[in-house]
Each structure stands twice: as structure tokens, then as C-alpha cells.
Amino acid sequence: MAIEIEQPRVGLSKVAVSKTHGEDSPYFAGWKAYDENPYHETSNQSGVIQMGLAENQVSFDLLEKYLEEHSEASSWGKGAPGFRENALFQDYHGLKSFRQAMASFMEQIRGGRAKFDPDRIVLTAGATAANELLTFILADPGDALLIPTPYYPGFDRDLRWRTGVNIVPIHCDSSNNFQITPEAMEAAYQSAESMNLKVRGILITNPSNPLGATIQRSALEQILDFAVNKNIHLVSDEIYSGSTFSSSEFISIAEILETRGYKDAERVHIVYSLSKDLGLPGFRVGTIYSYNDQVVTTARRMSSFTLISSQTQHLLACMLSNKEFSENYIKTNRERLSKRYDMIIKGLKKAGIECLKGNAGLFCWMNLSPLLEKPTRESELALWKVILNEVKLNISPGSSCHCSEPGWFRVCFANMSEQTLEIALERIHKFMEQRKRS
Amino acid sequence: MTQTRYYRTRSPEPEKEKTGGGGGTAMRVIVPLQGVVQGRGGLVLGSIIPCALFYFLQFYLKRNRDDPDDKNESNSTGQNPTTRSPSSEHLTELPGLTRSLSRALLSPRNSGPVSISARVSGIVKGGDSPYYMGLKRVKEDPYDELDNPNGVIQLGLAENKLSLDLVKDWLAENAREAILGNGKELSISGIAPYQPFDGLMEFKVAVAGFMSQVMENAVSFNPSQIVPTAGATPAIEILSFCLADTGNAFLVPTPYYPGFDRDVKWRTGVEIIHVPCRSADNFHLSIAALDRSFNQAKKRGLKVRGVIISNPSNPVGNLLNRETLYSLLDFAREKNIHIISNEILAGSTHGNEEFVSMAEIVAQEDTDRKRVHIVYGLSKDLSLPGFRVGVIYTFNEDVLAAARKLSRFSATSAPTQRLLISMLSDTKFVRTFITTNWERLQRMYVQLVAGLEKMGIKSIKSSGGFYCWADMSGFISSYSEKGEVELWDKLLNIGKVNVTPGSCCHCIEPGWFRFCFATLTEKDIPVVMERIQKVLKPVN
Secondary structure (H helix, E strand, C coil), X not given: CCCCCCCCCCCCCHHHHCCCCCCCCXXXXXXXXXXXXXXXXXXXXXXXXXXXXXXXXXXXXXXXXXXXXXXXXXXXXXXXXXXXXXXXXCCCCCCHHHHHHHHHHHHXXXXXXXXXXXXXXXXXXXXXXXXXXXHHHHCCCCCEEEEECCCCCHHHHHHHCCCCCEEEEECCCHHHCCCCCHHHHHHHHHHHHHCCCCEEEXXXXXXXXXXXXXXXXXHHHHHHHHHHHHCCEEEEECCCHHHECCHHHCCCHHXXXXXXXXXXXXXXXXXXXXXXXXXXXXXXXXXXXXXXXXXXXXXXXXXXXXXXXXXXXXXXXXXXXXXXXXXXXXXXXXXXXXXXXXXXXXXXXXXXXEECCCCECCEEEEECHHXXXXXXXXXXXXXXXXXXXXXXXXXXXXXXXXXXXXXXEEEXXXXXXXXXXXXXXXXXXXXHHHHHHC | CCCCCCCCCCCHHHHHHHHCCHHHHHHHHHHHHHHHHCCCCHHXXXXXXXXXXXXXXXXXXXXXXXXXCCCCCCCCCCCCCCCCCCCHHHCCCCCCCCCCCCHHHCCCCCCCCCCCCHHHHCCCCCCCCHHHHHHHHHXXXXXXXXXXXXXXXXXXXXXXXXXXXXXXXXXXXXXXXXXXXXXXXXXXXXXXXXXCCCCCHHXXXXXXXXXXXXXXXXXXXXXXXXXXXXXXXXXXXXXXXXXXXXXXXXXXXXXXXXXXXXXXXXXXXXXXXXXXCCXXXXXXXXXXXXXXXXXXXXXXXXXXXXXXXXXXXXXXXXXXXXXXXXXXXXXXXXXXCEEEXXXXXXXXXXXXXXXXXXXXXXXXXXXXXXXEEEEEEHHHHCCCHHHCCEEEEECCXXXXXXXXXXXXXXXXXXXXXXXXXXXXXXXXXXXXXXXXXXXXXXXXXXHHHHHHHHCCCEECCCCECCEEEEECHHHCCCCCHHHHHXXXXXXXXXXXXXXXXXXXXXXXXXXXXXXXXXXXXXXXXXXXXXXXXXXXXXXX
């Protein structure tokens, strides 16, 4: 009789088996529920409506129109003369014309109040890669980054997984509309120190995800002062800068630096992407803009792991350098997002739900704490499950964003048609009515 | 937290203090220690020496920890703490990235410029290796038959321009439709959104089909086991992250593609152990050599997690035969390690030898499949390096799950996926391309090798890749890396041809050079030969 010898299983790395990718959290679990039963206007009207994905689908038509009228962007022109060079182009500096187009687009978004040098732009395949890359460069394994809560759940993966860096939260709460205060920053810093973690930087998202609000000038000044004081880096993720409802309300860290004559700039790095403002997450276009030469050089080299397809660079260089297109797009996109925002806020108010006053982004920050049985994370998750399974809406619970106050939820409004949004609001209304009666 | 390999920053003055007399001090402590151990040292030495050692240990630890009480000492080395693994002196440096110091980066806390991580702070200036310097020179002064006849001719870049016209022609006819669709559906919404983040299924199907065609249908690839990445560069890195922990190692036969030093080691902290191949074996992989290297690593306390092979190999151009692949699998099974098979040039063979994929070897096997992972991409076989299309193909579900998630950091762009779905599904085009490409590669290879042979330069008989691996040891002034680099320099600056010296690829025998031929036209070959002839002055 043969003896069964069990083959030793060939092992994987700690990184591979770690759960730091965070995909077991409710944030991602909700997506799964949606995938299994997605709402469709005609074929599946009782399906789950996806309100947990911060995508911008309100301005596709503008992109389509441009591409229809400018075939050279997507096909290298008649006879494809530029194709050869483009196909072979894998220089990590990136296409100069594309960097110039990005720099000018970023300037337009900021109403010309800040200037961007194309040679300081490093291209990456998405902001996910940009944030991870910066973390590799600015911090060593075991070090810490301070991040204001609530924050984008993906940061747990992007900033920590392969880098081995820790996130120490800067707690913000509703008492002052979740604004970042010097006291909160200091407390986080001390907390890191007490855990023997070396703080290397502070990372802010401006406009904020999930709050849907821009950071005020005074707060930005305080944050920069804090970074200078502690001699740490400041990363400003401005991925939603083109999605503010009014152009004047967004203040970029670049503007603060400008007013300070670029003193202390070498510690500041801006992350940008076209995934939100242009609604092109599938294109994988991200950038790091750094005022620090060594960071630019190193980031460029490291971007070899995450280059943007030269075909895509060519397409977008054409599109974004077309001033007529880009100006019109920015303006129209803002108007439409603003309209959507008004629509959802009104709808929620009618249902008796309040939201944080927002002025940017693809979502609103909704307060359902009055509905919680107890002011705990467990109650929040219980409510989230009810909303997912009974109301059939996937929204993101604040705890998955590390919000210290239970009961807040992020609700996305730009990744669906107006009709679908209406249906979603009706469902919420019905749900609230039912609760009032019971 | 696991340790990481850092590129050390060193400050000149303190360095002298630290290392000066290190050896002597050690001996002065060890000898009496022996006496203590053997009971001859007596009470005094028996107490003084351990105390002294303890004191030195504390001193060493203090210097290497960031001291918050340090005030304005910009010369202090304590600011970028580094940890050395026992084998650090064997760590192969990133090609061209010298460990140069930047004063500006050594900043004490709370004063001076803000510091960046130790893991990258050694990389301030780079590109000093012949590999990168040569590429730079060509960029600055590129040869053109009419416009710049005295420019530098590029034979240092493993790119294939020979068949790009075929791709261009296909695109000229099909591109717009391919990317935007035929207008029936909302075309942008077809390519703009995220789903799915690990590649469109149609794309994976198209790539699986292409891989199969390229390998002459000897094996079929399952689209669900494909993870698309932005080029083969991140594919290699992602696999390194998945299969090894910081401080572990992979066995890699030399000479190897210089980029591996970056892809496998840089951010992962994983090490590469060189497994030398020799001219006596025509640089073929020897399992005995693998075994030797594995055992040496074990003795040094290095945990080997896998072997990385390239088939066809770069820079030599060898194909691994079936027997070797089976033996490799046996070896991996015996040591319970992984195999990463880099098959990015599978469709760029030009000889008559049969290409065999690792996928074919494990086609029948069940248990050993889990240790095999294949890297592929379109940069070489389809001449589209700019489009960033790489592939991880694995039979291991856990690796698949992890690699899928990690590919978020290095994903393929949607319009590119769309374009390639059309192109790769056009099997007629693919067939024509593969055949024509094979013919053109062969023609160039034969001419280049013949031309070199006429000058007394013999090449290894190879069947794959865009280059030949030539022996110029008869022409170097000294049989050493120095002699080799001198010849490289002459070829670049006097002969105005850029070739890759074997030392960049960690070849253990000096004098070997890689000559790439797929960026040339047939007319360029006699010009190249003339230029090389000018430089050569036989030494032996």
C-alpha cells in the first residue's frame, strides 16, 4: 500500500498573505453585493444601486464629442505617422507634450492662481500608484504618516501594504465640521511618538474624501506650519480639485506656497489624477508634482513600475492641450456636479436627513447618527447592512473611513444617471418613512 | 517590522573614524577572548573584556539610532539609520546607481532640509553604468544615414523595430474603430470606468490567445489565470513581492538582464544570488550550479524562495530545452521553491530550435503547478514597449489573488486594452506578423553574426532575442572587467557604436558583449562592422 506523502506547500511572502489590502472591509464588501445584484434601469429595477463608488459619469458626453471630432487623438492621424515613435516610447520622463498639457490643466483648475512646471511632473498609472510611490520615497518601513480622519479607505492599502509604513490618524469630528486643527495634529504626532513611530509626513486630501468639502485657507496654513515645525513632508492629494462646485472655493497648497515665496516648498508634494475630474479611472493616469528635486528624480525612476501607456499619453495630450475643450469641460463639469449635489441634498433633506455642508467631490457626507440604536461602530454597521440588504443601496459606512464618530455615511451621486439617483432618493425616503412609523 | 535593504548614505569623515582599524581592533579583542573562553584569561580579562564589548555594543547602537537630542550636527551619521543584513557585501548594486552621498540629505531632526527615506536616499545621481551611459549617448547623438552619418549607432537596446511597419499598417486601418467601438454603445463609457480593475475579460482572452499563437499552439493559456500589468517590469516586481520576504533571495543565472537588479530588489528588499553560466557550457543553465548556489546561500543563512529564468534568455539568447526545464522543475520541487519563467521573448525566436514554455512542462502536472509563474508582455514580441502591457500568468490561486490586488498599482490602460483586443483577435494579422517577424529577425541575426565572425569575433549560437552574445575577450587589454569596460568605451567614443558589456549583466567571464540588431536596418550592418574594425587592435 503506498504511503501518502503530503507535499510541502510552496510558501508565499508575508506581503502576499497579509490582509493589509483591506478588501475585507465593508467598503469593498458592499461592492461585492452590488456586483452580485446590480441595479439596471430596465432589466433589474430591484437591484442594488451603487452609491459607494466615487466615479464621475456626468460629463462623458463632452469627452465623446471631443474624440468624435478629433480622430487624430485616438489614431495617430491618417496613415498613423506618429505611431512608431509612440509605440516605442517608454521613457519614464513621459511625453513632454502630455506633461505640458497636464501642467496647464492643473493651472486652469486653480484659476491660474498657481503655476506648474512640466518638468516637476512625474507620471504614474493612477493616483493609487502615486500615493504608494511617494510613501516608498518619503518613509521607511515602520515609520508613520499622519492622516486626518475620516479618510479614503484605499489609503490603508495604498500607503501601508507593500511599504510597511503605518498610518496614525488625526482625529476630526463634527463639532467643527471635521476640520483639521493644530491640537488634533499635535495629538496624533504625540500618539505616534508614544508608539515609537517616526513620523515622516502628513497626508491631506483636498478637497476631502469622504467629506466632500475643501480645506480652508487658514487650516492649510496651519498644516504647512505644522509640517515645517516638525520637519516632515506634506502630501496634498488634490485629485478632486477639478470637482469643486465653484472654482473660487478651492485653495491648493500650491497657492499657499506661492504666497510664501516657495519657502519650505521642498517638503510639499501634490498628487493629481484624471480619474475623478475627467471621469477616466480606466485610463490609469496619475501624477506626482513635487517641489523637491530629489523626490522628482527618484519618483521618476521608480515610476518605471507604473508607467502610463504612451498611447494614452498621446490621446490625452491632444485633448488637454485643446484649450477650448479643457475650459469648457472644467466649467460644465462643475456646473453639473453642483446640480447633482443640490439634487441629492434636497432629496435627503426631504427624507429628514442632514449632510455636512459640502462644496466639492462626487459624494456627500450624510449624518445618520440619529438612526443608530447606540452610538457605536457595531450599530453603524448594522444600519449599513440594513440599507444594503433591504433598501438595496450600497453606501460607505464612516467606520470604513476610520471616522471616530459613528453614524456618518458617504453617498456617491455622480456615478449614475439622474433617473437612477431619483430612484435611490425615493428608496431612502420610503425607508425613512417606515422607520418614523415604527 | 521586517528589515529592508537600504542603500546606505555615508558621510566621509565619520566613515573614516568608524571603519579605520576595524580589523585590528577586532583581533585585539578576539585573541584575549579566546583566552577567556579557554579559562586562561583570568579574572581581570574575564570581566574587562565582556564589559568593553558591552560598552562598544551600546556605543554602536547609539550611533545608529536617530537620537532626538542631537542638535545641529549635520555631520552625524545617525539620521538615516541603516541595517545591514549579513550578506550585504554581496548585494549587487543597481546598475549605474552609485552610493554617492548628498550632504543635504543628512538632516538632523528639526533642522535642515527634510529627509527622504533611507531606502532611496542613496540614489541621488545615477546612470553611470555603461548600460545607461550608452543609451544616453545615443540619445544625444543618434546615427542617421543622411542627417547624422557620424552619430552613434545603437546596438545596446533590445527593442525590435524590424516589424513595426506591420503593426502601423494594421493600426492605420483599424485603430479608431478599435478604441472607440463602432458607435453602437456609448464608447467612452465602455473604456472609462474601473471595472474590472484587473483587466477586461476580453483583453485577457485576447492575450491568452496571442500567447498561445506565439508559442505555436503547443499550450493553451487560461484567461482567468492572467493578471495584466503595466509592462513586464512590474510583473517581475509583483511576483518578487508575492513569493519572497525582505531579506530572502532568488537564484538567477548570469549573465542576466540588468533591469532585474531594479525589478527584483529595489523596493522589495529581496536579494539576487548569481548562478554563473560559463562559455564552456555555451552559457546554458546548469542544475549543478543552481544546486551549489542554493547550498552556499543556505550556509550564509539566506533563504532562497525561487529561481528566475529567462527563456529565451537575455543577453545570451539561449532557449532552455525540455530536459533542462524538467530538471529545473525537479530542483524546485526538491527545494520546495518557486520558478519564475520570464518568457517575454517567446515570440522573438529566429532559429530553428523549439521554444518550450514552462506552461507546457506543467501542463500535465498537478501539484507542481503551484510553484510556476510565467511573465510575459507585448514589449518585445509585438514591439509595443510604450503601451505598457505585461502579464503575470500563474497556476497558484493564492498568488493570483494577491497579484490581482497588487496590479492596482501598475494597471494596463483601458484604451490600450481596447485597441489590443481588436488587434490580437485578428488572428490572420497575428499569424502574418509572427512569420514575417521571424524571417526578418533571422536575416539580421545571420548577417550580424557573419559580419562579426569575419573580424574574428565569435558569437554563441542562439535562437532567440534581438541580439547576439559575442566573445571579444581576444581584444581587451586585460582579462578583467576593467579591460572590458575600456573596450566598451572605445567602441562607444571612437567607434561610435553602443553595445552592452557583459559586466553590466554580471557575466562572470570578462570580454563578452551583447550586440542588438533589431533596431538596425540591413544597410547599417556594413557600417557597424567598419566602425568596429576601426577600434579593434588584437591584444593576443
